[in-house]
Structures are given as structure tokens and as C-alpha cells.
Amino acid sequence: MTTLNLGILAHVDAGKTSLTERLLHAAGVIDEIGRVDDGNTQTDSLALERQRGITIKSAVVSFAVDDVTVNLIDTPGHPDFIAEVERVLSVLDGAVLVVSAVEGVQAQTRVLMRTLRRLRIPTLVFVNKIDRVGARHDGLLRDLAEKLAPATVPMGSVRRLGTRSAEFIPYGANDPVFSATGPLAERLAENDDALLAAYVDDPARLSYGRLRRELAAQTGRALTHPVFFGSAMSGAGVDTLIGGIRELLPATAGDEEGPVSGTVFKVERGTAGEKIAYVRMFSGTLRVRDRLPAGDDSEGKVTAISVFDDGSSVRGASVGAGRIGKLWGLGSVRIGDVIGDPDAAGAAGRHHFSPPTLATVVVPREGSDKGALHAALTQLAEQDPLINLRQDEIRQEISVSLYGEVQKEVIQATLADEYGVDVTFRETTTICVERLAGTGGAAEVMGKEPNPFLATVGLRVEPAPPGSGVDFRLEVELGSMPYAFMKAIEDTVRATLREGLYGWAVPDCAVVLTRTGYAPRQSHAHGTFDKSMSSTGGDFRLLTPLVLMEALKRAGTIVCEPMNHFRLDVPADTFGAVLPALARLRAVPHTPSAHGTSYVVEGEIPAAETHALEQLLPTLTSGEGVLETAFDHHRPVQGTPPTRSRTDHDPLNRKEYLLSVVRRVSTGAR
Template sequence: MKQAVIGIYAHVDAGKTTLAESMLYDAGRIRRLGRVDRGDSHLDTDAMERDRGITIFAAQAELEHAGARLTLVDAPGHVDFGAEAERTLAALDYAILVVAANDGVQSHTRTLWRLLERHGVPTFVFVNKVDLLPDAGSASEKDVLLAELCRRLSEGCVDAVALGDPAGQEAAATSDEAALDEYLEAGRLAPATLRRLVSGRRVFPCFFGSALRNEGVAELLDGVANLVGECSWPSEFAARVYRVTRSDRGERLAWLKVTGGELRAKQQVSGVSCGSPWSEKVNEARIYSGARFEPVALVAAGRTCAVTGLTRVRPGDVLGAEPAGARPTLAPVLTYGVLPGGADVHAVYQALCQLSEEDPMLGVSWDERLQQIGLSLMGSVQLEVVRGLLRERYGLDVGFGPGKILYKETISASVMGIGHFEPLRHYAEAHLRLDPGPRGSGVVFGSECSEDELDRNWQRLILTNAMERDHLGVLTGAPLTDVRITLCTGRAHPKHTEGGDFRQATYRAVRQGLMEAGARGECVLLEPWYTFELEVPADKVGRAMADLTRMGASFDAPEMEGDEACLAGKVPASELGEYALEVMAYTGGEGRLSLELAGYEPCHDADRVVAAAAYDPCADLANTPDSVFCSHGAGYTVKWDEVPTHAHVEDDPTRLRPWRAADATFFSS
């Protein structure tokens, strides 16, 4: 039997969960159709989802239809939960993108389309709510909708009904040279050819209907079952972790897509988390359908499951022979101060850290100086969900300060950092080279230190220490990113060195190197930027260009199409505010702003942001750049700028050069 894992994606309120409900009903998996507005849908199982009427957490269910076993994954549609939607991509073979006929292609629809494109996921399109159109179901309405899909998504969008008709296969054939030759020679395309065009993202079959009225759903099921292809998997065990959750009973569940071999209950599996290898036993494997599950003894390659017993995995981790996946595209751009109220601040911090194990995009930080928790996330709706989880799961009623832009820091040139920690009867020294990394690479770690200079166990300890915390920049105290940290040399004492000594030396080395870079003007403040497409009536393009210029955006000359102008470019997230609402206001509802996070780039007004932060890196005692040396039986502090002259290991100037992969003895991100 053919099998495929299919994610269902959509802009919020497009009818995604209702479509999944109808597909399960038509396939005989559920006896009655649930409704999102009634709070009884099969896949929205969480109380907050039922209350809000939106999907917050991905859920799945299996069905069988026309000789194919399909696992449906209902992904969140709200933009605040885009990171959760992106994580599910690791489990998918295909996707269904739902577009509401009465709304058309929305900005978040295009963001989801680009994510599917970036991850190479073959995609079907279901145009929902056609019953709400004035001329519902007519050929002319369908042609208009299909033309919009071709214009705003891909020219490969074709009417799925036409794919079953040799005369209608011409559009699909023109997408591929070999397919066109076949069509010209035989007058039609073989089913295997159509499946190849779909799986290769040459063709995107489009279906039309109304999920609420259960119209067009049977055709969608037939088309998907017919067009998904067979997949062969490696024989060696491999799996990707795409979610981590907790069950109603508090069990930690790791959700896996098995991509090689098979997974058995009680099987020992291995992986790497935060640079440290581990091995643990799977206690139980479960196949879920909504809130219900069935324990299974074996999960074959190509299927998804949830397992208990794995305490160290995080979303994005890989198991067995599975290669490391791509870094996520979506990232939080807002940070909030947590107001614990009457709750113990440390209990709140521990609860948030546990939630961040389930959602890596939930950034939790602790400011020792201010004794304050910081929380970075996607937006206000996600903030309310976090508040609800803290209340329901941990009994903590907390508040949050106003949201601020989440800045980050990096460096523009290589620098050597030295950390020394030698109070009485302790000893450790570490020399770390900090190199600028590619944009979006995060912080990665490696070693090119000789074992003649420092034992391998000490080297691994230094890298583990470096990776166990978020390092802060020295301009505003913002998180460090896009930096390679390489251990070059160090020294331990045969009698006095303990593990914690290298932790202190490592932290101080990173910080001392950043202070050196700052003194040379080589620290860079980064801010989140969005790529945008702004569509406005032609007579409003002057206003739009003036607004974008004021916001510090970079953009190309407007492209005109009839009475509409389109501006495309990049804009700092800090300047956007509620501009999407402004566009709707000054265009009378005819304008449309599409945004996608482009990543972090140099801040457009860095001097102002740095001055406003008034951050003193030397006063941040939890992240001190100074070192501790010992003389006459007593430890004393040496300021960061004097550390190189006091260091016990002489620095080799040739080490201060760009990082080369061939030099690193081991390297982890």
C-alpha cells in the first residue's frame, strides 16, 4: 500500500481544520463531522484551541483511501505559530495548501508557500469556500481563481480535473521537457509521469470545493491518493524529531518521522543534543489520531509516531543515520519581560525552560543583574498561549511587559579571546578564536587544539561549556549570533583543575574576545528585517513609496499591472508597527502587505539603539570579561584589556586567521 504524510497548511480561517475533518469523515475514520466553531473538531484537541477556534499545536490522524494510507498533519495557521508549522515540514512527503476563495492568496499564504518551496515539499492546492462567491462554482469563477493562483503562487498550478483529461494535460506537459515529448507523441501523459511532475514540484494540482458543505472533498481524496508516489527508504534506522509535547498524564512525547529502517518499542536509539552524544531507550511507540492513540510494536520507515522515554531530544534533532536538517527559517523577533507577580520567579523560569524544550523558538533568558526573565516569541497571540500554558499546567499566573524588538549582535572580523580562572587551588586557561559566520548560521563551535597542549577530555568540556548557554554581545547585551567559536589552545593543572574551572575560563574567554572586538569597532548590532511585497492602487503608490523611505526600507521601482502597483524590497521589523492596518486604511481595503522574515541584518539606526540600551558590559557581573589570576596564595582580578599580557599560554599570531573546516578536529552546532 502506498503511504504518504501530508501536511495541511493555510492562512488562519481559511478552513484548514474543517477540510481535515471532512477528509477523515469521507474516508470513514470518524462518524460525524466536528466543527471548529462548535469546539468539537477531531484534531483541535487542546482546550485553548477549542476556546479560540484556531489551531495552535500540530495534530495528526491516519486514513486509508483508494489503496493509499495517508497521515494528515493539521498544522497551525496563525502567523504567530508559523514556527510550529515550519517544524512539521520535517515530517512531510506532501502538503495541501488551503486557500479561501473569498479571501484569495493572503500574505501568510505566500509565506507558507515559500516555506514549502524552500523545503521542496510537493503541494496540492484546495480552494475552499467557493460556495461564498457570488457566482459559486461557475467555470468563469474557477478560471479567475486559478489565474490568481498562477500569478501569486506558481504557473504550475493546474486544474486537477483537467489532469484526468488528455486534452487538459497540455498545461502540465509544458512544465517539463520529457513530459512534453511524451504528450506530443502519445497525446496524453501516463499516470506515472503525472506523479513525477507532482513530486518534482513541476505541477501543483488545484481542487475546488467547500469543506464545510463537504463539497469537492471526495475529488481531493481521489486525486491525492492517485497522485502520491511510492517512496523507497534506506534499510538503516533513521528518524527526525519534529515535535516535543507532553501528554495529559505529563509524559514527555517525542514525535518522529521514521526515515530509514524501522523503529521498535524498547529499541535503543542514539543522537546528539547541544553537541553531546546520548543513547536512550524508547519505552513506547504510539500512532495518534487526534487525542486518541494506539500503542504499536513497530513503526516502519515513512510513518510518523510519538514515543515515550526520550528525555533529551528537542524538535529538529535527528536520530540514527539521519543527516542534520536545515536551520529553521522563521524566528522570533519580539522579546517581553516576564512579570511573575506573586509567583516565585525561579519557578516561573523553570516552567518556561520546560516549555522551551517543546518549542525551541520560545527563547527564555535570565538577566542576573536585573533578576528578570526575558521571553522571545513570534507575537501577542503566542504570548497569550504561553500565559495559558503556565496557568493550566503549572498553576502560575504571570504578566508580561510591553514587547520589544529582539536585537542580536555579531562581529565583523576575527578576534582572539582569552579566559583565565585561577583562584586558590583552581586552574584553567582557554584561548578561543571568534570568527564572523555566514548570516543565519547562529553560533557554532569547534576545536583545532592539539592534544599535546590540552587533553581531549578537557577540550570536549570546554566546547560543552561554550555551548550550554547563550552568549551576549557587548553593545546592548543582545544574544550573540553568526559567530564561529574555535578552541585554539589552553592549559590545565594536573592537580588543581576541576570541570567548573574551564566553565569559568570559557565564559570569560568569549566575553574578553568580544570586548577586544568592541574596542576595535568590530562589533555589529543586528535587527530583524522582512522582505515585503506591497500592492496598492496605482494612485496610492506615491504615498506607499514615501512611507517605505521613511521606514528605512530598500525597494525596487514599482511594477505596474493594470490599475495596481507592486513594490518589493526589505524593511526593518522595528519600523513596521501596525503598518498593515495603515495600508488597509489609506487604500480603502484594496491594499495588501505581504511579509516574510528575511533574517537578521545590520541595524539601520544602531547608534540610537545602543545609546538607548545604555548597556555597560563591564558591570554585567554574570558575563564578566575579566579573568582571575593567583599570586602569593591569593586570587586577584585582571581587567579584560590586560588579560593577554598575564596569560600563561603564549598566543601564536598565526592562529588569528579565518576559520578553515579542515583544521577543526571536531565541530558542532
């Protein structure tokens, strides 16, 4: 039996979870369809999801379509939880993008489709809610082609649109759309030379069967996107969608005899607090009692496996290629870890969406809960690494990164409900970065003041393009000193760059190791190791921040704030009120364009001001304005650069740093 790992994606409230319920019911997995409003759906299992009626965590259910096992992954629709979607993308064979027939293409719909197309994930579009008043068909098809992807292909027509009896009628062999000279043949011919030749010279060769096969082939290569209409509530069109999933999306058999390779895309805690890893297997077979690297250079043993089958996960002895399994026993496993051969593990570890641009300090209401708060947030960070815990040991504070205010509310509720810790938050702030203004270098030599460590380190920092990351290079011979010391320098460089001259991370630069030196291992006459005469890894870990910060000071850094690209669609008669508001919020609008009775303007706005614009828009536009925003780039801050409190021992203050990291500092050698 082949397997299809299918993602269901949508803008919030498009009906994604309701569609999942209908698919499970149609497959015979559940006897009764749950409702989001009633809090009894299969995939929204968290109490908080049931209370709020939104999906917060991705969930996996399984059903069979003929000889294909479909592992369906329901993902959050709210943009604050885009990190959950990102982790799922790396394990998908195909996707269904749900669009509301009433609300149409929305901000998150665009973000998701752009990413699906960039990753070339085969995608079907399901237009939901055709039984709702205000549902659209022809106009929505135009919007899909203009705003999502030009290569959208309608797979049928709708009768009694906008009524409770609305139904979807799939196109057949006798419909003009599937004729040899119809729009489908023309669309498919754009991507296939042989088909184009037949379309021009001998249309009779383009039979209905050939067009269907070519449609499946091009959908599988993410060149076309078939569009189905229906209603998750009434079931209209769902059977046709299931047929499309079976026919048009590429199921995989996988090589169960090949090298073991898989990706961990979700981590959760069981009822006893044990860690459970969700893994998509790309190759080979993983068995109970197999030993695996566990994320921190240690090794873990798989103690139990569950695989998804017929709506739930069942215990098994193994999980093979193409399947999704739950693993127990890997205590140090992390999201994004690759199991086995990394070359066969898909898109694991790649970032498809922008990182969070907001941060806040989490404060327990009871001072005695500080320890419990740290433990709870550590577990939440296992499930969502992008919340990026930042511990300030000096102030005893913990901050987290965020995508938005809803995510903050969910973290607060989760801490209270699941961990019994009541918290508040400080004001949400914007996460800036530092970029190098130039090149700078520094070095300290052992035995020469003011260096108190048995180590020599020289570093040069150079600017690098945005998004390139930290590139650590050597200008010294690899064998000039033990590799462990060089590794200590590199690891410390990467850790130190999390806080630059102003306290913000320096994410993109080249760091060149220009000079090294060490004291070889020394022993007394009786053979015992003498630490005071020999270099240790600690010497290099403690000296490197001092050298690196001096190099940064000589290079200089520029604080940059995150900027969002915005697209604003407002009624023409409100545009005059919107423009001054954009100016107050430091937005830079481009030339607007008229679209019927509305104006569309795009531009840039600081991420820090986006939430304020969202709050102002309903009042300024009488509730008719539509705003889309997405992170675009970082821009140098105008005026005095904002600073962030340091959480390290502050290597910018040499005296205090040395007092913090060594018990006794003497002038010269120790």
C-alpha cells in the first residue's frame, strides 16, 4: 500500500478543520462529524483549541482511499502559529489549500500559496462554504488566478450557489473544458512540448483520458492547481475532492529496505511527561530498540513506536518509508532533527517563513513560581523552538519571541491550564538585529597583559549579506592546535553573537580565526595534570567573547528594525483618512492604484507599528479595509539605536566580565 502525507492549510476560519472532519467521516473513520463550535473535532484535541475554536498545534489522522493510506495533517490557520505550518511543510507529499467562497483569498492564503509554490508541493484548492449566503464562483476563480496562481484549473461547476442545497458538479468527458480545444488543453500545453504540438497540429490526439493523465502529471510537479468547490458542512463536493486527492496527488511507496532516513517535525509530552517525537520516514525502516543520535551528540534507543492507521495511532514494531510514526525513548530529540541519512530527509531544517519579530518578558504572578515557569517554558520551547527562550540570569527574567498577541494569550492560557503557573507579560517589543558597519579585528596573546588566560585568539569580523548566517572561517592551519580548542572558539563565537554591541543578535557575518596559540598539556614529576600550566577548552571559551567584542567595536554595528511589506485595500472614499495614519505609523506607501470603488496601496511599515494599523483600520474604513502584511527585510533604525539588556556576563565591560568568569584574576599569567 502506498502512502500520501497530506497537509490541510488555510487562512483562519476558512473551514479547514471542518473539512478534515468531513473527510474522516466520508472515509468511515468517524461515525459522527464534530463541529469546531462545539469543541468536539478529532484534530483539535487540546482543551484550549476546543475553547477558542482555532487550531493551535498540528495534528495527524489517517484514513484509506482505495489502496492509498492518507496521513492527513491539520495545521493552524492563524498567522501567529505559522511556525507549526513551517514544520509540517518539510514532510508533505501534497496539500489541500482551503479558501472560503465568501471571504475569498485572504492574507494568510497568499502567504501559504506562495510558499507551497516555492517549495513545489503539489497542491489542490478546495473552495469551501458554497452553501453560504454571499458565496462566489466566477469572480473567485478570477481572484485565485490573479492573487494565488495563474495555473488554477476549475474541476467543475456549482449549482444553486449560496443556498443550502448548493452542489458541485464535476466536469466529465463531454464538458467543453475537457475538450481537445478547451481551456484545460491550452493550459496543459504551456508546460509540455508534445502536448503543445498535438494541440496545434492534431487536436484529435488529445483524448479525455490523455488530458486527465497529463493533469495529474503536472499537478504532481506543482505546475497546475486543480480547483474544487464544495461545503465541508453539507458534504457537497467532498467525494469529488477525495477522488482528486487519490488521482492527482502523488502517493509514495518508499524504499523500506533503503538507508534509514526521516525528519522529526513535532515533539509533544505524554501523560507521564515523556517526550514523544513525530517522524516522517523518507527511506528505510525504523524498529523498536534501534539506537539513534538524539539531538545532542548522545544516543537514544527507541522504546516504542506508533503508526497512524484508520483514524488513530496504533502501537507497532516498526515504521517504514513514507509513513509517519510516533517514537518514544529519545529524551534529547528536538524538532528538525534528522534521523539517519540527512541527504534523504527532505526540506528539514529549512526556514520557509520569516522568524518572529516580537518579544516579551514572561513574569510569574507568584515569585515562588520562577523555577516552575522556567521548566514549563523549556517544555513549550521543545514543541515550538521559535519562541526562542532567552534567560537573563542577572535579572532572573525569561523572554520569549512571538508572532503576535494571540500567541501570547495562548502561551498564558497554556501555562495556567497545563502547568499551573499564572503569568503576566511585559509590554511587547520589537526584535531588532545588528549588522556590521565594516570590518574589524582583534587579538589577545597568552602571557601578555591584559590576557589572564592560557590561550591566544585572534578574530576578524566581516559583513555578510542578509540571510547568509554566521560563516566561521580559518586563516590558521587546522593542525596548529587541538581541534577541540578550535571547536570551543567556533561554538563560543556563535553563542556570543546572539548579543552584539547593543544587545541584539548579529545574525549575518563572517568571523575569521586569524591567530591561535596554546600551552601544551603539562604534568608534575609525579604525573598529575597541572591545569595552571596547560590550556583547557575553558580558556578559549572565556577569552573568545572578549576578543570578538573588541573586533565588533572596531567594525561597528548598525541596529536594524524589522520591516513588513503591506498591501492595503480600502474604499476610495476612506483613502484620504488612511494616508495620514500610515504617515503617523512611519509607513512608506507606494503609488496607489484604483480598482473599481477601492484603492489598493502597497508599501513598507515597521513591524512594531503593524498591530496599531490593524487596530485603526476598522474605524478608518468602516470595517471594509483589508490589510495583508508579511516580513520583508530589516532597515537601519533612524535616530538613537534601541538597546536590549544583556543576559551574558557582558564582555564589553572587561573588568566586570573577568570578575564574573574567574574567581581570581591576577596581573599577567595565573
